[in-house]
Amino acid sequence: MSATDKLPGTAEREQPGPIRHKGPGPAESGWVDPRRRGHGGRALALHRVTGLVIVVYLYLHLGVLSMLLIGSSAWGSFLSLVTAKSFLALEVVLIAAVLFHGLNGIRVALVGSGLAVSRERAMFWAGTAIGTAAVIFAALHILGAL
Amino acid sequence: MSGRHDTHVLIVGGGATGGGLAHDLALRGLRVTLLERGEVTSGTSGRHHGLLHSGARYAVGDREAGVECIQENAILKRIAPGTFECNDGLFVAVCDEDLEYLEPLVEGCIGAGIPVQRLSAVEALLLEPNLNPELKAAVRVPDATVDPMRLILRFFATARHNGADIRPYMEVIGLLCHDGVVSGAAVRDHVTGKEGEIHADLVVNAAGPWSEKVAAMAGAEVPMTPSPGVLLALRGRYCNMVINRMHKSGDGDIVVPQRGLSIVGTTSWVVEDPDELSVPEDHVERMYAEGSKLIPALRHAERRAAWSAARPLVGSAGAASGRELSRTFQTFDHAEKDGIEGFVTITGGKATTLRGMAELCADVVCRKLGIDEPCRTHETVLLPHTAYYSEVVAA
Amino acid sequence: MTTSVSTQQETRRFRVYRYKRGDGGERFDEFEVPVGPHTTVLDALRWIQRHRDPSLALRHSCLHASCGTCGVQVDGREALACVCAVRDQGAQITVEPLANLPVLTDLVVEMHGFFERFPHAHPIIRSSGAPADADDGEVHLEGTHEITLDVPSAVPLHHHPHHDRHRAAPPGADFVRLEDCIECGLCLSACPVAATSHDYVGPAALAAAERLLEEPRGVRREDVLAWASRPEAVWRCHVGFECTKACPADAIPAERIMALRRELMFGGPDDEESKR
Numbered sequence A: 001m002s003a004t005d006k007l008p009g010t011a012e013r014e015q016p017g018p019i020r021h022k023g024p025g026p027a028e029s030g031w032v033d034p035r036r037r038g039h040g041g042r043a044l045a046l047h048r049v050t051g052l053v054i055v056v057y058l059y060l061h062l063g064v065l066s067m068l069l070i071g072s073s074a075w076g077s078f079l080s081l082v083t084a085k086s087f088l089a090l091e092v093v094l095i096a097a098v099l100f101h102g103l104n105g106i107r108v109a110l111v112g113s114g115l116a117v118s119r120e121r122a123m124f125w126a127g128t129a130i131g132t133a134a135v136i137f138a139a140l141h142i143l144g145a146l
Numbered sequence B: 001m002s003g004r005h006d007t008h009v010l011i012v013g014g015g016a017t018g019g020g021l022a023h024d025l026a027l028r029g030l031r032v033t034l035l036e037r038g039e040v041t042s043g044t045s046g047r048h049h050g051l052l053h054s055g056a057r058y059a060v061g062d063r064e065a066g067v068e069c070i071q072e073n074a075i076l077k078r079i080a081p082g083t084f085e086c087n088d089g090l091f092v093a094v095c096d097e098d099l100e101y102l103e104p105l106v107e108g109c110i111g112a113g114i115p116v117q118r119l120s121a122v123e124a125l126l127l128e129p130n131l132n133p134e135l136k137a138a139v140r141v142p143d144a145t146v147d148p149m150r151l152i153l154r155f156f157a158t159a160r161h162n163g164a165d166i167r168p169y170m171e172v173i174g175l176l177c178h179d180g181v182v183s184g185a186a187v188r189d190h191v192t193g194k195e196g197e198i199h200a201d202l203v204v205n206a207a208g209p210w211s212e213k214v215a216a217m218a219g220a221e222v223p224m225t226p227s228p229g230v231l232l233a234l235r236g237r238y239c240n241m242v243i244n245r246m247h248k249s250g251d252g253d254i255v256v257p258q259r260g261l262s263i264v265g266t267t268s269w270v271v272e273d274p275d276e277l278s279v280p281e282d283h284v285e286r287m288y289a290e291g292s293k294l295i296p297a298l299r300h301a302e303r304r305a306a307w308s309a310a311r312p313l314v315g316s317a318g319a320a321s322g323r324e325l326s327r328t329f330q331t332f333d334h335a336e337k338d339g340i341e342g343f344v345t346i347t348g349g350k351a352t353t354l355r356g357m358a359e360l361c362a363d364v365v366c367r368k369l370g371i372d373e374p375c376r377t378h379e380t381v382l383l384p385h386t387a388y389y390s391e392v393v394a395a
Numbered sequence C: 001m002t003t004s005v006s007t008q009q010e011t012r013r014f015r016v017y018r019y020k021r022g023d024g025g026e027r028f029d030e031f032e033v034p035v036g037p038h039t040t041v042l043d044a045l046r047w048i049q050r051h052r053d054p055s056l057a058l059r060h061s062c063l064h065a066s067c068g069t070c071g072v073q074v075d076g077r078e079a080l081a082c083v084c085a086v087r088d089q090g091a092q093i094t095v096e097p098l099a100n101l102p103v104l105t106d107l108v109v110e111m112h113g114f115f116e117r118f119p120h121a122h123p124i125i126r127s128s129g130a131p132a133d134a135d136d137g138e139v140h141l142e143g144t145h146e147i148t149l150d151v152p153s154a155v156p157l158h159h160h161p162h163h164d165r166h167r168a169a170p171p172g173a174d175f176v177r178l179e180d181c182i183e184c185g186l187c188l189s190a191c192p193v194a195a196t197s198h199d200y201v202g203p204a205a206l207a208a209a210e211r212l213l214e215e216p217r218g219v220r221r222e223d224v225l226a227w228a229s230r231p232e233a234v235w236r237c238h239v240g241f242e243c244t245k246a247c248p249a250d251a252i253p254a255e256r257i258m259a260l261r262r263e264l265m266f267g268g269p270d271d272e273e274s275k276r
Helices: A010-014 A027-032 A039-067 A072-082 A085-112 A117-144 B016-027 B063-079 B102-112 B121-127 B148-161 B208-216 B281-294 B296-300 B351-369 B385-389 C041-051 C112-116 C186-190 C192-196 C203-214 C221-228 C242-246 C253-266 C271-275
Strands: B008-012 B031-036 B089-093 B117-120 B137-141 B144-146 B165-168 B170-178 B181-189 B195-199 B202-205 B224-235 B242-245 B254-258 B261-265 B303-314 B329-333 B343-348 C011-019 C026-034 C071-074 C077-080 C092-096 C103-105 C125-127 C176-178
Touching: A039 A072, A039 A085, A039 A117, A039 C192, A039 C242, A072 A085, A085 A117, A085 C253, A117 C253, B008 B016, B008 B181, B016 B031, B016 B148, B016 B343, B016 B351, B031 B170, B063 B102, B063 B144, B063 B351, B089 B121, B102 B137, B117 B121, B121 B137, B144 B148, B144 B254, B148 B165, B148 B351, B148 B385, B170 B195, B181 B202, B202 B208, B202 B351, B208 B224, B208 B303, B208 B343, B224 B281, B242 B281, B261 B281, B281 B296, B281 B303, B303 B343, B329 B351, B343 B351, B385 C112, C011 C041, C026 C041, C041 C092, C071 C186, C077 C186, C186 C192, C186 C203, C186 C242, C203 C221, C203 C242, C203 C253, C221 C253, C242 C253
Parallel strands: B008 B031, B008 B202, B031 B165, B089 B242, B202 B343, C011 C092
Antiparallel strands: B089 B137, B117 B137, B170 B181, B181 B195, B224 B261, B224 B303, B242 B254, B254 B261, B329 B343, C011 C026, C071 C077, C071 C092, C125 C176
């Protein structure tokens, strides 16, 4: 079709165009941006972040336990680190992460198998309520005991 | 199948008319390029309420239009199966005055070959429980609901896969006209912002209500009276059948179900410029009022959208409301009419008759170009609308 | 469909994404647009096209949320421009094309990739069932577990025919209707997984597959389940529910994906009986 090949824009239309994604940053980080999403998208992002946190914590934990093999002096310095207030505060954050990941995980496992789908949002908010209460309880005990 | 004939036809306008014509000419083996300034069907064609006419609405006042409709109705259902909510329609009498229209309606339908069945009020309410319980009588005809854009996309899809070059976002900004011969068009591509030209053996103006503007680019005259009407989409599917008021064409005399919506239409007035259409709130109110005479629950239904679309009526200004002008279509060969070669306009018509319009125009085009090919669109099943978006496999 | 300029001189600022191929740049243009009480985002964009910049490319057709062509992001949230009321937005309104599909120009995305993801050429006509009952606000999905959506009672929806078996069908009532899904792409744009994976078939395609299980219309159940049970199909969904939130047409893609997963996990060849 030589006539239409001369139409302006013919070659340009063949090329792939830019793909917009929601939020800033490279396309592959699209899920991280929690803005302009509903509770489901935010839960998904937080679930992945808390999952990473838990994995990192697990490695740290194993690393720390391996220090016990070194001897009692290493254990002593370790104890002074972990009883510091700032570290205990991080422990509360860890508890929050574990609680969120666990409770949301139950929600995702149920809903993702097609069970209790209509109560998906209720489960999210119930889990948030339970988790928040538990974190406050833990914080009071861990930090309040100092 | 593409390019069996070397003749190149350029179609201006990507609505029902352009799509039907591109399909017909591509089937006949011509090379076709179609240019549309926006998305295909973004003019009037995509905006109507989605009624596939049985022709009953015209059977009393305009028998010719009624016959055209029922013939095309049957053809479309055959060539585009799976695109219609084929539930028939009812003409419903809600008052004694409406009953006076019953006999002329039935006779008109019989005379035009439109299948028609009388129903009692009880039978109608059994079929459609949300109808006005005061209704007196009803008549059943083979109306249907169509998704306006998707039906037309099937024509475009088939045309593309038969070699036609369908080019949306390409606006015709002028026609190349020299010594009384139109040889192509000057275009602006909205994808790149660049301008250019395209040459063709024949240019067909299928721009609907904009036909007058496009014809003027070649110095030709096509008297158009764009006639908009307001339509109202309400949330909720209150009927499965198309519900028509059993009286002469008037405001708000139809409720068309479309997915989970009920579309109430329409009104009619005339404008100069089909790009400047308003949506007067009193027309919207009239749709609520008239629509709830047919289906009372509509009174409280939530408004999803209110919009207007310009009917492409052929004829000069001077018509008061637009309802007086005929709804059949016309083809103008500008060589005969204005002494301009290489230029044809097809305009007017309504959505239901798009295929028939295209056939007549394609006959004119082929005659002018000396091509002897019969029309096959009445028997060619169209590709699904999704094929419009898929890669064209080289034939 | 102009705004009522004569009655209201209120204006809003629109920030509109622009992209023309060949000159490479993506940018945002700003326009002050007069608006009225019923002005939609599409009305405003078409006003800009007619009165400020004719090179603005827009996609629209039916103007009533039925064709699905006018999908855009308004302030970062997916919407059909033709029914997105300007009065519900702020003083400045940012309009961008949908995400996760390549931009053709300005606010128009290429839908080729969207339709490519669907199983087969999916049918768009389905059985209709009884029409809306003015007092009923529930819609039911077929299955052993009733999935009920709470909708305001002013928005009646049809009953699915399989749940009307206790209600005698009126005579001649083999009614059909168009599918709810209007193929607008808002769900794909909203999906966080689609942002990270261009292979993921996406919510609309999965919902269409679930509809084929609900109402086969000649398609074999085994084929649908085989198509759905691929890594880039139903298992790629991570239960974000952004799709149903974005859907303007009550096609409930998230619920349908979960129903599909339930079928794959707990269903079996004799599931016909357990579904009744």
